[in-house]
Amino acid sequence: MAPSVLYHCPCFSRHLVPPPPHLASSSHSFHPLHTLFFCEECDAVRCNRCVSVEVSGYYCPNCLFEVPSASVRAEKNRCARNCFMCPNCRNTLSVVPSDPPDVGDGRIAPISTVGEPPFFLYCSHCRWDSAEVGITFEKPTGLAAQLQKSEDSAPDSLEFERLKEHFDPIIRASSLSSSSSAVPSSAAHSHHLHSTSITAAASAALARDIPGVGRYNPLSRSGRGTGSKDRSANKDEMPDYKSRMDATTASKMGSGGGLPDVEFMRHLENVSDVASLEQRWSYSWATSLQTKDLKPLRIPLHSKRSKRCPACTHILIKPEQKAQSVRYKIKLVAANYLPAISIALPHQVEKFGHASAEAAKRPYGKATVLTDEEKEAMSGLLAGETYPFHVSLTNPLYDPIQVKLSVQRMHVAAPSSDPGTASEKARRPPFVVSLSTTPFSVAAFAEAWEYDEDDDILDDDELEARLSGREKEPKPKTKTVGILEKRANITVVGGEVMLRKEARGNVKFNMLVSYTYRADDAPADMGSPSKSKAPATKTFAFYTVVELGPIIPREETRIDVDT
Amino acid sequence: MESPIYYSKSEFIETDTGNKVSRRATIAGPQNIILGGKTIISSGAIIRGDLRQSRPGHAVVISLGRYCLVGEGCVMRPPYKTYRGTFNYYPMKIGDHVHIGAGSVVEAATIGSHVEIGKNCIIGKFVIIKDCAKVADNSIVPPNTVIPALSFFAGSPAGFVEDLPESTQELVESQTKQFYQRFQPLDRDR
Ligand SMILES: [Zn+2]
Ligand SMILES: [Zn+2]
Ligand SMILES: [Zn+2]
Ligand SMILES: [Zn+2]
Numbered sequence: 001m002a003p004s005v006l007y008h009c010p011c012f013s014r015h016l017v018p019p020p021p022h023l024a025s026s027s028h029s030f031h032p033l034h035t036l037f038f039c040e041e042c043d044a045v046r047c048n049r050c051v052s053v054e055v056s057g058y059y060c061p062n063c064l065f066e067v068p069s070a071s072v073r074a075e076k077n078r079c080a081r082n083c084f085m086c087p088n089c090r091n092t093l094s095v096v097p098s099d100p101p102d103v104g105d106g107r108i109a110p111i112s113t114v115g116e117p118p119f120f121l122y123c124s125h126c127r128w129d130s131a132e133v134g135i136t137f138e139k140p141t142g143l144a145a146q147l148q149k150s151e152d153s154a155p156d157s158l159e160f161e162r163l164k165e166h167f168d169p170i171i172r173a174s175s176l177s178s179s180s181s182a183v184p185s186s187a188a189h190s191h192h193l194h195s196t197s198i199t200a201a202a203s204a205a206l207a208r209d210i211p212g213v214g215r216y217n218p219l220s221r222s223g224r225g226t227g228s229k230d231r232s233a234n235k236d237e238m239p240d241y242k243s244r245m246d247a248t249t250a251s252k253m254g255s256g257g258g259l260p261d262v263e264f265m266r267h268l269e270n271v272s273d274v275a276s277l278e279q280r281w282s283y284s285w286a287t288s289l290q291t292k293d294l295k296p297l298r299i300p301l302h303s304k305r306s307k308r309c310p311a312c313t314h315i316l317i318k319p320e321q322k323a324q325s326v327r328y329k330i331k332l333v334a335a336n337y338l339p340a341i342s343i344a345l346p347h348q349v350e351k352f353g354h355a356s357a358e359a360a361k362r363p364y365g366k367a368t369v370l371t372d373e374e375k376e377a378m379s380g381l382l383a384g385e386t387y388p389f390h391v392s393l394t395n396p397l398y399d400p401i402q403v404k405l406s407v408q409r410m411h412v413a414a415p416s417s418d419p420g421t422a423s424e425k426a427r428r429p430p431f432v433v434s435l436s437t438t439p440f441s442v443a444a445f446a447e448a449w450e451y452d453e454d455d456d457i458l459d460d461d462e463l464e465a466r467l468s469g470r471e472k473e474p475k476p477k478t479k480t481v482g483i484l485e486k487r488a489n490i491t492v493v494g495g496e497v498m499l500r501k502e503a504r505g506n507v508k509f510n511m512l513v514s515y516t517y518r519a520d521d522a523p524a525d526m527g528s529p530s531k532s533k534a535p536a537t538k539t540f541a542f543y544t545v546v547e548l549g550p551i552i553p554r555e556e557t558r559i560d561v562d563t
Numbered sequence: 564m565e566s567p568i569y570y571s572k573s574e575f576i577e578t579d580t581g582n583k584v585s586r587r588a589t590i591a592g593p594q595n596i597i598l599g600g601k602t603i604i605s606s607g608a609i610i611r612g613d614l615r616q617s618r619p620g621h622a623v624v625i626s627l628g629r630y631c632l633v634g635e636g637c638v639m640r641p642p643y644k645t646y647r648g649t650f651n652y653y654p655m656k657i658g659d660h661v662h663i664g665a666g667s668v669v670e671a672a673t674i675g676s677h678v679e680i681g682k683n684c685i686i687g688k689f690v691i692i693k694d695c696a697k698v699a700d701n702s703i704v705p706p707n708t709v710i711p712a713l714s715f716f717a718g719s720p721a722g723f724v725e726d727l728p729e730s731t732q733e734l735v736e737s738q739t740k741q742f743y744q745r746f747q748p749l750d751r752d753r
Contacts (some may be wrong), residue, residue, distance in 0.1 A: 057713070060708070089720055092709070125720040302711065317729055349565065352565075353567050361749065404612065
């Protein structure tokens with residue numbers, strides 16, 4: 001595994017210091033830089049776990065048609081055009097015509113340009129077709145509308161309609177009463193009341209006593225006075241719901257369960273005649289066990305989403321309206337604010353380069369690109385050895401920054417929960433990282449340095465010189481710790497990691513990165529005018545977790561521990 | 564810093580626009596193939612520019628944009644169908660910054676820009692892949708599938724797994740450029 005650097009998002013936790021790298025919770029709070037956002041207002045990193053998300057548009061992932069939000073509910077969040085999913089394998093189904101009538105003497109071109117009716121849905125992956133389950137179409141367009149009738153008469157959708165009818169008056173009544181109350185009804189406020197009355201109605205229904213089930217007491221959970229009053233009022237008003245169909249007789253209607261299923265299983269000859277759980281559980285209704293009863297599924301819609309800062313509600317991500325556009329009206333991503341950090345182990349880079357060169361020299365060499373397995377085998381770090389590593393920082397800002405790196409001391413938990421480990425050894429960190437804490441500068445980002453048409457960041461001569469230099473003689477023993485290289489908006493600093501003889505596990509440590517930048521000369525889109533009174537420099541600090549790779553234990557250590 | 568990926572200088576032909584094409588690749592009908600520049604065609608790849616509509620003269624059969632990679636042993640074949648009794652091939656269009664992993668077979672109609680296709684995938688006939696999408700290694704994408712922008716597909720048949728991050732475009736762009744830089748000829752004296 002190549003060395004990696006992940007960035008910390010505190011997600012509102014009061015502990016700004018991330019968990020120690022060897023705990024499982026570490027992976028929960030660290031993310032790749034390109035998945036993070038940055039709120040200028042709060043001056044904080046945000047991640048997908050803590051931002052609030054709003055749907056800004058719906059579209060069908062197959063026909064890519066943008067569905068107005070008004071019709072999304074009516075169409076039950078699914079595409080109402082010609083898009084269906086195979087009930088067997090979830091592939092998209094295609095509409096195919098029947099074979100043209102065979103007149104006998106020769107081929108006759110189809111009468112219609114679209115083909116011969118009846119049409120049916122066909123899966124090009126598993127060869128399921130809708131004619132098998134008795135679904136055919138008169139014309140190849142508007143299939144959803146043609147299927148509507150049978151869909152609407154299905155027991156599950158009838159039951160759903162009935163439930164809606166049952167709850168509608170209750171919801172309407174409670175929202176009416178809330179809007180007519182003394183409180184002035186702003187839209188947001190009435191929405192709030194509206195949703196609480198729905199929740200109240202639902203929890204009242206859930207709170208009913210069921211014989212043999214322990215009593216649920218909603219009052220003990222929430223202490224809000226008005227809420228509980230509403231709830232008790234609703235509980236009294238709500239009429240009993242009677243389902244259309246009795247669950248005990250449902251199996252006779254072909255909707256699964258009971259004796260017919262037992263009978264079917266008894267005469268089963270082919271396992272694939274039984275629909276798998278995966279094929280059945282997305283239905284809202286208990287369905288038949290049999291594969292032959294599976295119906296084509298309308299494709300669920302996808303959404304485009306805006307993202308907001310959870311603290312100040314400023315928008316961090318706002319996509320363009322067009323469904324397939326990959327552009328954004330607003331896109332505040334952390335990569336435009338924080339320096340990008342990458343880590344390399346020079347001994348690995350050299351080995352990979354060498355292996356690739358060897359492969360290129362072979363006359364019929366198959367692979368010049370290393371496989372992951374080959375890399376894995378080469379990238380181990382031997383216990384007891386010392387390895388240099390390179391940290392390269394790329395500045396995304398239009399101003400130079402001063403960066404200070406500090407490796408967080410490993411606090412190995414004092415009481416070892418693992419009874420097998422010898423406490424003396426466990427307490428000593430398995431490796432020691434040396435990295436200079438002296439601040440260094442990273443030059444400003446400039447458009448000219450971007451890779452361009454014919455201008456690569458390294459010109460070929462330089463690259464070749466560097467490559468050949470490395471290969472011809474053993475690497476000149478220059479310093480390995482400190483600033484190694486500065487070019488364009490990149491600075492490379494070196495560090496060293498010393499592995500103890502008894503070390504095992506992963507070389508993984510937390511690193512605090514703090515950088516200072518000029519606040520007043522920030523680009524126009526950074527910071528509001530009110531911020532111009534701020535001091536000339538600002539410092540931002542964030543944590544990262546660096547993983548250099550697995551430690552290959554020494555033979556004697558392994559025996560030592562195993563016994 | 565990542566290690567360079569060396570190739571033998573004698574194996575690859577480099578064009579004026581920086582395309583690097585392996586002599587061990589099979590390029591059928593080269594006059595019908597467009598490479599946008601800085602695109603790499605690896606060893607053992609097969610590109611069927613010869614499969615085209617039966618019409619006289621030139622026609623673009625397969626076009627690839629800039630900074631693309633056709634991995635080792637990939638097969639790129641234009642899609643075909645019989646429409647109103649006539650059999651025909653249809654052109655295949657691929658955008659910029661598209662990487663196709665080793666051993667994949669592609670018969671797609673269009674692939675947008677900043678798309679990553681894994682190793683050993685089968686991309687069926689007339690598949691449409693929109694910008695910034697990604698297909699996992701070993702996926703089977705059945706014919707006529709549409710893969711929306713910024714979505715990650717995997718499996719057999721390949722299905723939607725998750726949305727990709729908003730910065731995918733920038734990420735893929737820098738990765739494909741870096742790959743091109745790392746792809747270096749080996750010095751002759753070694
Ligand atoms: Zn977060
Ligand atoms: Zn659709
Ligand atoms: Zn299927
Ligand atoms: Zn904020």
